[in-house]
Each structure stands twice: as C-alpha cells, then as structure tokens.
C-alpha cells in the first residue's frame with residue numbers, strides 16, 4: 598500500500614488557529630516571519646517576546662520588543678490587521694473562508710459564523726480583499742484574451758438572462774463595466790472602468806499586459822484602437838456572426854472563452870455570495886476573484902498563507918479615502 602500523502606501542515610495549524618488566540622498569534626507570526634521575527638518599524642532582528650512578570654507566559658497582548666529602536670510591536674503592526682480589535686483567531690477564520698471557498702464568502706455569512714457586528718465583518722472582509730490585490734506583479738505575456746462585461750449594480754428582475762449585446766452598451770442599467778485580461782493558461786488581471794471606451798481599455802491593457810503580447814478579443818469596435826500597439830498583433834472572433842472560435846492555418850485558436858469563463862465564475866460568486874455589491878466596492882470583489890483564479894493551482898492552505906503574506910504593508914483604516 599502506498600503511504601498516505603501527508604496533508605499540508607499549514608492546514609492543521611490554521612484549523613487550531615481559528616479556535617485559540619495564542620495559536621492564532623503564533624500562526625500569523627510563523628506566516629509573517631518564517632525566518633524569525635523582525636521589527637516592522639526598523640527591520641532589526643534583535644527582538645524578543647515580552648513575558649508576564651515572573652512567568653514564562655507571553656504577555657497577554659503578545660507583544661515583542663525591539664532592541665534596535667526600543668519600540669514594542671505585535672504581528673499586526675504594518676498589516677491589514679493593525680488597529681483592528683478583532684481577535685486574530687477570527688481573522689484566521691476569515692482568511693480561511695475567503696481563500697477556501699470557491700464561490701466566495703459574504704460579510705453576512707462571516708457575521709453569522711463569528712458573532713461580529715455586520716460593520717466589523719464588512720471591515721474585515723474588505724481588508725482581506727485588499728490584501729488579495731496584487732500590485733506590481735509581472736505583466737501578462739503571450740496570448741492575452743481581453744473581454745469586458747457589466748456586473749454589480751442593483752439586482753433587477755429582468756436581467757437574469759442578460760442579453761450580451763445590450764449589456765455591452767450598458768443601456769438602461771446601473772451596472773459597472775469590468776475588463777478582464779487573461780493570459781492563456783496563466784493569470785488574470787481585472788480593471789473596473791467608468792465606461793467601455795478605447796482609451797480606458799488601452800490604459801487597462803497598458804498597465805497589465807506586456808507590449809509583446811498577442812491580444813484576442815471579440816469584434817467590439819473599441820478594441821482595434823486599444824490593441825493597436827501590441828507587437829503580437831490583435832485577433833478577433835465575431836460573436837455577432839455566431840462565431841465563437843476561429844482556427845488559423847497553424848492551428849492557433851482565436852476565441853475569448855478563457856476570459857468569458859472567468860467572468861462566469863465572477864458573476865456566479867456575485868450572485869451567490871454577495872447580495873448587493875455597490876460600485877465603490879466592486880473592484881475589491883474583482884480583486885478577490887482575480888486572486889482566487891491566479892492561485893487556482895495551489896491547495897487551500899497555501900492559498901491562505903499567500904493571502905496572509907500579501908496582507909503585509911497594506912495597513913488601512915476606516916478613514917482612508919480608498920475605502921469610500
């Protein structure tokens with residue numbers, strides 16, 4: 598009998614972390630400082646855990662002290678969890694829910710499961726989505742499908758089966774256009790744009806796609822101009838003529854099915870988990886779907902560890918305008 602494949606040890610640590618505050622603190626510390634703790638303020642590694650007087654128990658806020666700058670810190674400092682009164686075991690649970698659920702998790706669900714107020718739950722989940730935003734990642738290479746769709750806004754009875762043509766123009770809806778750029782076999786990037794114009798699409802593509810890429814889109818009239826500078830060229834499929842894939846002589850398939858597949862997952866998550874997503878917050882949900890797509894080959898535990906590592910350097914508070 599072959600030996601049973603050992604599970605990911607992070608998974609067990611994570612499960613314990615959701616039930617006990619000390620284990621949660623130690624879990625976040627291990628994730629953040631796998632090589633040993635360092636001061637988040639000055640970077641000094643000459644740091645030590647503060648103990649309760651006369652015991653070998655850690656001080657109750659799990660503080661550290663830095664011998665370099667003499668300041669105290671905790672594992673929360675300099676992360677999305679700084680300034681939050683929510684226990685780290687609840688944060689661990691929320692990270693887990695956000696990373697392991699294929700369909701997405703709503704703040705309402707987290708509220709029910711953790712007993713937090715709705716406001717706190719929303720705050721926490723928005724921070725986690727913010728952690729998932731990948732900034733400054735490598736541009737998309739190779740064949741990149743670009744497509745746009747309309748999502749969010751107030752739910753309407755009539756738009757259950759959405760007519761793609763009218764959705765493209767966004768007529769009579771308060772839905773928000775989202776652009777997805779998908780590297781075939783690779784990563785996705787999304788941008789929420791004010792309107793679907795050549796200028797907006799060009800800007801999104803310039804930010805996310807390498808100039809050598811080959812762009813594949815449908816026949817929407819804004820794409821030729823938006824894609825004109827890409828060295829790999831611009832290929833189109835004519836959805837209006839019922840054409841969903843076109844093969845070139847060398848077997849290259851022109852289609853945008855990968856991008857459409859991403860949008861269909863995104864929309865299902867929006868309908869299933871989030872009852873209402875306002876325009877202001879849509880980019881957060883898009884970033885969450887982007888993160889889940891780009892880490893799809895990881896197991897759940899590694900995905901959680903990745904999200905936690907991305908939470909560093911992203912401290913935000915209620916007051917910052919980015920959260921408006």
Ligand SMILES: [Zn+2]
Pocket residue numbers: 636637638639640641663664665666667668
């Ligand atoms: Zn220091």
